[in-house]
Amino acid sequence: DVKVTQSSRYLVKRTGEKVFLECVQDMDHENMFWYRQDPGLGLRLIYFSYDVKMKEKGDIPEGYSVSREKKERFSLILESASTNQTSMYLCASSGFTDTIYFGEGSWLTVV
């Protein structure tokens, strides 16, 4: 069974703080993704990676960066958190099939 683990489920951060959201998958998947979920806006792609050290911007990359130093780990970084980044963040991975598997999500509140 594919497992995508997001280590932080609920976070409260202050405006201007640097925030790290960690994601680990255990299926040796090549591809990893970060989506943001907001009511009425669906799932929007922030960044994705098709290989270690590789990253590509999604539809809403502003204010975010990512790091993929190891195949199984894909981190989302908010360099200076702002209140409009309060949201749920979903990590996902996929392998040689096109099915993507999501983590449980990280609820971030920026105050």
Added chain:
Amino acid sequence: GENVEQHPSTLSVQEGDSAVIKCTYSDSASNYFPWYKQELGKRPQLIIDIRSNVGEKKDQRIAVTLNKTAKHFSLHITETQPEDSAVYFCAASIAGNTPLVFGKGTRLSVIA
């Protein structure tokens, strides 16, 4: 880039009735169309998908149809049950080439 529109945003049906959710896509090169179900407080999970080489696919009470010419695809749930209540997302991509682009979701409520 790809744009996926999903309708309706909310849908209420009586238990036992059918539910239909429709999506349109913009990129004619897209060839992979999955549907995800997200129950309250849980992660989205794949329930069915279809590729552009087929027009319809069924799995028990759920089915998906695809019209490539019109660039739309639909999810059909028959004999709805309370446990079908969830948010459903459609998505589209060029398989093996581009990431999934999701619709905005449909909140389905099945009333017992």
